[in-house]
Amino acid sequence: MLSPLYRGTTALVCMSLALPAAAQDYPGFLGTLILTGGKRDLSFGTALSRTVIDEEEIEDRQASTVAQLIDSAPGVTLVNGTTPQGSGINIRGFGANTTYGSDQKIAVLVDGAAVGSEELYRIGTQLFTDPMLYKQAEVLRGTIGSFAYGAGIVGGVVKLQTKDAGDFTGGEPGFGGAQTFEFSSNGGGKVSSTTLAWQPTQGAEFLLNYTLRDQGDLTAGDGKTIGNSAFRTPSGLAKAKFTFGQDDAHELTFSYSQTIADDKDVPYDQFATTGGSFGNVDRLTDTRQAVLDYRYNPASDLVDLRMNLSHADQKIEYAYVPGSSPLEGTPTFPFLVGTVNADQRYQTSKLTLSNRALFGSDMIGHDLLAGVEFIRKERKDNGAAGAPGGTDRRLALFLIDEITMGAVTVTPALRYETSKVESATTFGTFKNDALMGGLALAYDFGNGLSVFGSAAYTEGLPIIDDLGAGAVAIDKMRKTEKSHTFELGAEYTGADVFASGDSLTLRGNAYATQMWDITSYTVAGSTSTNLERVETRGFELEASYGHATGLYVDVAGHIGSGEEFAPGASGIDWRNAAADRLQLTLGQKWSDRLDLSWEMVHSADRRDAFGADLPTATVHNLRATWRPELTSWLDRTEVRFGIENALDLDYVGHLSSPTRKAPGRTFKVSLTKAF
Template identity: 75%
Template sequence: MITPLLRGTTALVCLSLAVPAAAQGTDTPGFLGTLIFTGGKRDLSFGTALARTVVDEEEIQDRQASTVAQLIDSVPGVTLVNGTTPQGSGINIRGFGANTTYGTDQKIAVQIDGASVGSEELYRIGTQLFTDPLLYKEVEVLRGTIGSFAYGSGIVGGVVLLETKDASDFTEGEPGFGGSQTFEYSSNGDGFASSTNLAWMPAEGAEFLLNYTLRDQDDLTAGDGDTIGNSAFRTPSYLAKGTFTFGDDDEHSLSISHSRTVADDKDVPYDQFDTSGGTFGNVDRLTDTAQTAVEYRYNPASDLIDLRANLSYSDQVIEYDYVPGSSPLEGTPTFPFLLSTVNADQQYETTKLTVTNRAQFDTGTVSHDMLAGIEAQRRVRADNSDAGAPGGTNDRFALFVIDEMSIGAVTVTPALRYETSHIESETELAGVPDNYDKDGLMGGLALAYDFGNGLSVFGSAAYTENLPIIDDLGTSASAQYRITTSEKSHTFELGAEYTGTDVLTTGDTFSVRGNLYETTLWDITSYTGTSSTGNLERVETRGFELEASYGRKSGFYVDVAGHLGSGEEFDPDEDGAVWRNTAADRLQVTLGQKFDDRLDLSWEVVHTGDRRDSTSEDLPDVTLHNLRATWAPEQQGWLDGSEVRFGIENALDEDYVGHLSSPTRPAPGRTFKVSLTKAF
């Protein structure tokens, strides 16, 4: 099944020249031997079977993205669905995640400082990852199932982990005051953003950070000059964070973070995937998303103890008020039902406690790096059954263990997760039970072999179950099937990587990683088919991902990220058809030159093929050109700590619709961007 993907792989590899200069460790649970090599725009992860990409703070600032979804669509296998607004955009990884009806299908997980967010199936609303990129110093994307067992069940596409900024990032770890001010402007839609960071370390062991970010954007313009409706937004965001370290050798630490983003939109389409009110009409919509996380860490001078306890709470409230006269159905017999949908307020709350311990020990010739943990979670959703959003409570409990075992050049990593779920309806369900129980045992095995000369090979197999959710409650036969059935999937991966120095010339660095994957999903409850049962029998996806980097001492660098993929969906009594959410074939190449850490110039070319819109209509290939420049003036006087960034996105003003996006929502045309950051 994977063989057809090898066509074109050679061409990708030939283009894959790109960079590593420094190496450092990572705290990612499981597969803990990861090294991160840096040098160009992107950190690359090596020494692990995990498909992992990190977008650091420098790249976050360089890309000047309006949403997190817009930021990470440069990662192989990741697709931004339906535009660049916080409410409407969705994240799709390897063909799973956002789709044409909901912003999520429960097969990707999103966490902010450990708090689970953006996981409700709200009709015609995007991913609900409703936050601003400038609140974060790092976004980590884990692709596939094998790295997901510490984060949840049923994860097929991957995990998005966001880490908020810390005060020590601005005070350089020394007592005193610090901070920064960033202003951004984009020509398309007259976009404006201001982000203020105020940091204070009154003494060693205590630090506090306040951030206020305001982002404002009018309607965007497409490449053909037409206005893109429903693309304006205004979102103030807040972040407050405190961290305390104490005890012998600072063995104890306590971190508290709270972030919030609010939008108060007037007379906007209810359907966030579309550009006009359409049948649903317009609404006044207030969206208020907040998340709070408290993490305690005990890390004494012992290889057997590195204890973390993370307690988080996330809350999203969406309030609607229909705008009279905005729907063409007003006055018809069907209008009362539509009105109950567009006037229905939404709220869901998730409280979660995760406790883990990382232990390093030897058993004979085997070295272990083991992460073990427990997780308890309660999700509460307000009832809006008239709008297709049943209310209830979902209590889950999970145990997981990931043991990275090294035996010479061989690394074997088994991972297990056991999860139980209890769902209770908020309202009485006529003729069917009001509560449901389900459990699942899932896990995987990763193997890696290091040849000792910079070359290593790896492979993995993983199985997971997507347990029923509150959205599956209902009295119909299809609802009863969903609430009593767990979706199941397995994923196989195989790859190789190489990293070395002095490859083409003295002092250069080169890293490349290629990864093949194949996933099968069955017992499907998230998608409907065209058969007599209305259910799909299975979905099969496969793909090849490439990340590479090359850099010279002169400052020249090349970064490459690519994906080739395909997928089929199968009805019980029909032949296979193209999987409706298949990720596009994509190749991104960045050529750059750095001048003494003062100036960084880059040209990014992104070619996307095998594209289709949300109705599965084929779209032509598209090639985009993006130009960026980062200038750090010589550090003296008032210029100390300042950086200026320029960018041109879609430089040739291409008129196109994004992959998997609504055909009525074109992508933005040429956009000039500039930002100024001053640290103090």
């Protein structure tokens, strides 16, 4: 089982500044620097392919969904539009696909709670939540940063962090909050977000947020209506945080968030724009996450203990709309009605215990993160809709040690995971386990330049969705999907590079991934023959430049390719491969009062959900943020203007259904008043 890992780490001949993803919850871990010249913060001093979208950028982008927000990261594709019910997240060619909103190759976490990971037919990621609830979205690309978050992660991890009361009170006792109103021309979109914060003492703070987002059907660049693009989603967040004990060594945080979508007479197939053969349904989606996080951080280098207990619960209730399917009255209709009327519910409980310890000598230093994780996933049986029920119990151990020896840093990472999947019906019980890990190496030249590389091996254990009758299903439940990823790159950061007072950060990395013993993907045209292997490769670039005058330039790009191999056949293009894409932002800031920017997004080598080639697309977006002078009555007010798809381009997004075009020109304006 370990031989691919050993081969990978032995073959790695590269040097890097390695940052374990698991450690990024800890401030100052590895001494990573966050530098920025424009909107996008870039991490310097890390072998991890990591993009952070902070609260200011979240607000500036005025995104309608979380998926729409994070597709600005290199290698990330937004699949099937900008609605929470239909959109999916694809990272480096893995994640959402043409059938399911998830393929288990990416993980999505909300304050540590695992969400949006079910393989539900013709539904997106199930990430029904609102961007207004969050102050940070973090995208970890690839496998090397995943060992503290799960097994079988090939594409990456999306981590969402909700807002805190201290963000509005300034960390001092008293009341605070904010009210935001937002309007968009395309679809008549309206948003109201209200946040109330109270800090009665230095060690206690409370936050409440209610956000209502209402959008009608959108219009494409050709002026035609995009069907099935309307939605109305009320969302709420409640959060409490307490710090106590000597030197505030104890920290206890509770958060609860909920989003409801109550849709009437909408297509059952959320990837499509019309009902098709499935017809329409009334659909109620109720998704909730509750998280209890405890941290004990005394004045000791050996103890930084954290416990994260989370529970995610989602219910989807359907009712078929009579007369909406053209198959009504045919012999196949009873089976179809059983499919679209089948309710779904799944719950995931997770407990993660971890500790960070610093120790060593003047010659060698260790920054060690060790943890254990208990996971229980329970899903209601819904065989009629292809979603078998059962329970999935898992135990995982992980260990990540950053070893520093002068300019050289070596970071080994290990994860062991065992699972027991038990069918709710007659499919049986299956046990599996796997040992996986990676190694990152780094060298810092001490002049702003570093080079890095990593090798990682992971295994995906069978899931509830793989349950079924017959030899094919039993084989899937007894096999783990395996993959390895190699990365190599360099980064540079410096000040006064071209002019006095400027700053420049550059980061480029190449990656190559191979996956085998595949159970997630079948050969095109087959429902039982799995692919033999999938190979992907690419290059990612991120850069940020800022001038003392306020001029800034941000760049994010990805170029890559992939092949899929059927048994005994040569490779063909990988059906879910990411497009070649370049995103360029040019902006000007006048202190913190006014920020004007132009963003160009150019995409090539694109295809739709059925593999048909799409033409190159270049989309232009304009944004402005204005904060009035402090002396005016508009103190602590922010006004934002945006024009998305400013040239009204008529196009279909990469990997999207050919009938679901991207929205045309959209004017957006938002007003936020803090108090």
